[in-house]
Amino acid sequence: MSVSAPGSDLAAEVFLRHGGRLAAAKRAFPDAPTPWLDLSTGINPRPWKGARATPADLARLPDPEAVAALEAAAAGAFGVSSERVAAVPGAEAGLRALPRLLDARSVAMVSPTYGGHAEAWRLAGAKIEAISAGQIAATDAEAVVVVNPNNPDGARHESLAAGDRWLVVDESFGETAPELSVASQAGGRLVVLRSFGKFYGLAGVRLGFVIAEPDLTARVRAQFGDWPVAAEAIIAGTAAYADVTWRERTIRRLARDAARLDAMLTAAGFEILGGTSLFRLTSAPDAKARFTRLAEQGVLTRPFPDRPTWLRFGLPKTWSRLAAALEAL
Missing domain, CATH: 3.90.1150.10 (Aspartate Aminotransferase, domain 1)
Known part of the structure; x- marks a missing residue:
């Protein structure tokens, strides 16, 4: 345009x-x-100021063991086992991949919210329904998407549970309200998205995570291949997630x-x-x-x-x- x-x-x-x-x-x-x-x-x-990729890091392909170490560091910060955490090149990439991986034909979204979710599900051919938080239990959709805390209004959603449908909880701003996070409960029909760049102030490294049952995270890893994220994301993310102070x-x-x-x-x-x-x-x-x-x-x-x-x-x-x-x- x-x-x-x-x-x-x-x-x-x-x-x-x-x-x-x-x-x-x-x-x-x-x-x-x-x-x-x-x-x-x-x-x-x-932004967080710490380890960065060296010229040597940038001159070679990322090592799968380094990606695994990154996922383990993130898992420790999220309170979940590392096999449930898959690194992706930004939470945006994760949310774009999920409609195809979950294979749900209809989705309800607690609205208004971040427009990227509707775009992703529309491209996957799903029927999209806008709902309020109070309508989650009543919807017949095969999947529900909740951004928590919500973008753009910061709405907070308590006691989220997947039930018998897919529940995708986008916690891209989760570090600002850690008490709301359901990342440690991810598994079964509950899928959580996390972003690194927003809270850590390093959006340009393009790093995010899908947190889910191991079978689904394995499919996420297969979707993005052996080198899902770049060296800068691996080095910065691994060190930053360990920096609790x-x-x-x-x-x-x-x-x-x-x-x-x-x-x-x-x-x-x-x-x-x-x-x-x-x-x-x-x-x-x-x-x-x-x-x-x-x-x-x-x-x-x-x-x-x-x-x-x-x-x-x-x-x-x-x-x-x-x-x-x-x-x-």
Whole structure:
């Protein structure tokens, strides 16, 4: 899709599918000050700093034993046995593969939620039904998808159980609410997705996990082959999941930052609708115009196609930059 002149409807439309389109923002708003402050995704702006792949690591194919060590490190963090954990190149890749692997012809999704799930199941030819959390037990669908905590509104779902249908729980933001996680219970008809890059602030390494019964994780591994993830993901992920001190400290820091962001957004006239400690969902009657005015100042947020009053904000790396942009609204 081409991007038209700054401030036009089309300039905003290109950002409605998902966040992170910084190159498109630069084309749409060429006069915006740089560097851009990208708040369109829920990625930790203060990433984990630790082991990285060396030139030698990058010069050879990843070793299957190293992948197994990564899965074991992740399993320890998730509280589950390693045979139930399969590494994939991002949670997105996992959710795209599951409709084919589960072979369900109908799916119910607790909505509104992340649009990638509906896209994946639609491509697999499944019948899709949007439901509320209270309708999970009543649906006749062969599979149910729940994002917990939910993206974009941060809704929290307690006491999830698969029953006699597939239950896919996307815990991409699970580190922000560890008390909600059902990863340790994965197995049978319960499948859990986890993301590495969001909480650890390293989205570019493309690392995620499918947590399920061993037969299903074996099929996931077969789907992605002998080298499912790159050397950078293996090295960083293995070390980061072992860093319990950093994880616990970051959970506390993100909670403080989310409260600080709420205060700034409320003062700027936004209503806080919800979110997680990595992003906040807001509402304003003139949200579309505010998206454009913020973008003109080099601040990219996340609008929504079916909710013209919504804007989502990730945590800023530079608080003063966001404060100045909000004051100029």
